[in-house]
Amino acid sequence: MTIILSFWASLSDLSSAINFDLRNFFIRVIVNIFMEELYFITSNKGKVKEAKEKLNHLDIEIIQLELDYPEIQASDLKEIALYGLDFCSEKFKSPFFLEDSGLFIEELNSFPGPYSRYVHETIGNDGILKLLLGLSNRNAYFKSVIGLYNNGPIIFEGVSRGKISNEIIGKSGFGYDPIFMPENSEKTFGEMSTEEKNSYSHRGKALDNMVKYLEKGVE
Numbered sequence: 717m718t719i720i721l722s723f724w725a726s727l728s729d730l731s732s733a734i735n736f737d738l739r740n741f742f743i744r745v746i747v748n749i750f751m752e753e754l755y756f757i758t759s760n761k762g763k764v765k766e767a768k769e770k771l772n773h774l775d776i777e778i779i780q781l782e783l784d785y786p787e788i789q790a791s792d793l794k795e796i797a798l799y800g801l802d803f804c805s806e807k808f809k810s811p812f813f814l815e816d817s818g819l820f821i822e823e824l825n826s827f828p829g830p831y832s833r834y835v836h837e838t839i840g841n842d843g844i845l846k847l848l849l850g851l852s853n854r855n856a857y858f859k860s861v862i863g864l865y866n867n868g869p870i871i872f873e874g875v876s877r878g879k880i881s882n883e884i885i886g887k888s889g890f891g892y893d894p895i896f897m898p899e900n901s902e903k904t905f906g907e908m909s910t911e912e913k914n915s916y917s918h919r920g921k922a923l924d925n926m927v928k929y930l931e932k933g934v935e
């Protein structure tokens with residue numbers, strides 16, 4: 717104990733001598749040694765930001781990995797995620813997860829659903845608002861399917877119900893965030909901080925389910 721305290725004191729002396737917070741540096745080194753790494757295979761930086769916020773309290777470092785994997789044409793997000801897991805686990809051996817999500821609009825027979833990325837890249841939020849022009853039923857939901865590979869595939873899901881706003885509101889987040897208003901909120905995701913969005917969102921809920929699993933420990 718005396719040795720630790722004197723080491724701590726000399727770190728303090730050294731840090732003031734060279735004007736650098738050595739104690740914090742030391743803590744970070746120790747934390748990094750014991751921290752486990754979990755790769756998030758995605759091209760979407762917004763998803764990574766949300767995952768880091770949710771997993772912040774665990775000693776797990778989330779590392780984004782942009783590994784291209786085929787997103788099969790299926791109506792079920794779970795099927796797409798399972799295919800991705802299978803494909804990536806052939807190439808990548810560390811524990812990783814990927815996530816597939818989509819926006820399902822009631823009046824449009826669940827469109828764009830699994831085609832959400834393509835539709836956002838083509839007609840965008842303006843296009844969705846045009847499709848709903850004059851329609852009173854603006855109910856929609858987001859769904860997130862996380863596929864974790866840790867000696868085998870495990871699926872976690874989350875749904876966020878809400879409605880499509882009448883106009884584009886807010887600049888935060890990504891994708892359809894400025895046109896989606898979750899239940900029990902007067903704001904769109906586009907007006908929320910990452911933490912607030914996570915408390916309502918499909919991905920936040922799927923991540924909560926994964927956190928419960930991870931708290932038992934990644935082998």
Ligand code: ITT
Nearest residue numbers: 758759760815816817818832833836890891892893
């Ligand atoms: P990946 O590399 O992880 O696949 P992606 O952006 O292509 O990233 P998806 O295939 O899951 O993600 O595509 C779903 C699309 O749906 C995505 O591009 C967004 O436009 C939209 N989307 C998904 N989650 C969203 C969210 O939380 N907020 C707003 N839009 C979202």
